Amino acid sequence: MTRVAAVDCGTNSIRLLVADPATDGPGLVDIHREMRVVRLGQGVDATGLFAAEAIERTAVALADYVKTMKTLGVQRVRMVATSATRDAANRDEFFAMTAELLGQVVSGAVAEVITGDEEARLSFLGAVGELDPADGPFLVTDLGGGSTELVLGHGAGPHSDAVVDAAYSANIGCVRLTERCLHSDPPTDGEIVAGREFITERLGPALAAVPIDQTVTWVGVAGTMTTLAALGLGLEEYDAERIHLSRIGFNRLDQVCRSLIGMTRAERATLGPMHPGRVDVIGGGSLVTVELAALLAEGAGIDSLVVSEHDILDGIALGLLA
Numbered sequence: 001m002t003r004v005a006a007v008d009c010g011t012n013s014i015r016l017l018v019a020d021p022a023t024d025g026p027g028l029v030d031i032h033r034e035m036r037v038v039r040l041g042q043g044v045d046a047t048g049l050f051a052a053e054a055i056e057r058t059a060v061a062l063a064d065y066v067k068t069m070k071t072l073g074v075q076r077v078r079m080v081a082t083s084a085t086r087d088a089a090n091r092d093e094f095f096a097m098t099a100e101l102l103g104q105v106v107s108g109a110v111a112e113v114i115t116g117d118e119e120a121r122l123s124f125l126g127a128v129g130e131l132d133p134a135d136g137p138f139l140v141t142d143l144g145g146g147s148t149e150l151v152l153g154h155g156a157g158p159h160s161d162a163v164v165d166a167a168y169s170a171n172i173g174c175v176r177l178t179e180r181c182l183h184s185d186p187p188t189d190g191e192i193v194a195g196r197e198f199i200t201e202r203l204g205p206a207l208a209a210v211p212i213d214q215t216v217t218w219v220g221v222a223g224t225m226t227t228l229a230a231l232g233l234g235l236e237e238y239d240a241e242r243i244h245l246s247r248i249g250f251n252r253l254d255q256v257c258r259s260l261i262g263m264t265r266a267e268r269a270t271l272g273p274m275h276p277g278r279v280d281v282i283g284g285g286s287l288v289t290v291e292l293a294a295l296l297a298e299g300a301g302i303d304s305l306v307v308s309e310h311d312i313l314d315g316i317a318l319g320l321l322a
Helices: 052-072 083-087 091-102 116-127 174-181 189-209 223-232 250-262 265-269 282-300 312-321
Strands: 004-009 013-021 028-037 076-081 111-113 138-143 148-154 163-170 217-221 246-249 304-307
Touching (some): 004 052, 004 312, 013 052, 013 312, 028 052, 028 312, 076 091, 076 312, 091 111, 116 138, 116 148, 116 163, 116 217, 116 312, 138 223, 148 189, 163 189, 174 189, 189 282, 217 223, 223 246, 223 304, 250 304
Parallel strands (some): 004 076, 076 111, 138 217, 217 304
Antiparallel strands (some): 004 013, 013 028, 138 148
């Protein structure tokens, strides 16, 4: 049995999954999952560079992940880096750090920058594995810090049966939108209007590439979506088991999103399921979600969102077992 580790380093967070292959069919058995908000993409949209303190925060988290991998006896590891890393001019400094640390687990292991299309494919593979194929086609939305992946596909169950029909990585996410448009606390009406215009601009090419009118089930993954689900369910604290594969109707989703957009950061921080690292950017993620929900309601008659705790991490790990 091969024990694998997947690391996903995004604009806002770095996450680890250690897993074994399932013994009763395709899939994974979780050994360890962990997430830390390191805000690697801090200021990248404005400067085109990683901030020194952002690289240091990421290095501290990754060093701890390496200790966990070694303790758990990981044999294969893959780390992918996404939106912020594609944009940063000084990314060589980041890759030197990751190579030094990952090499302690598996000789020659390095972080990889993946394309938006590959990010979309891996997110889809991770998200649909426990869904009924009859509920497809599925539109999987991975709303990250710097980018948002829209992936339309069909098939589910065993991951080998999942097929991606169309995908697009839009250069819009909760961190990028917040830094670009939402400067006040809470955002002003003018900033919200500017944010919606920015979202419309960035989603335009995605909607041209991905026929969302074919969607039967909308699936959301990653921290913004899972936090919205927790709040929609009325949870007093974050509970991954209750969130996973929960369904939230658009009326309730709209209430939650609009409430978060209008809150101050101090008010958001008091919410039980809210991770401290999402307090300042969840309003931006909510704004993107509201716009996507409106598009899906109009274009495909969708009226609810299914939220999955399984996402690109699971896709990366499954690839290591192939």
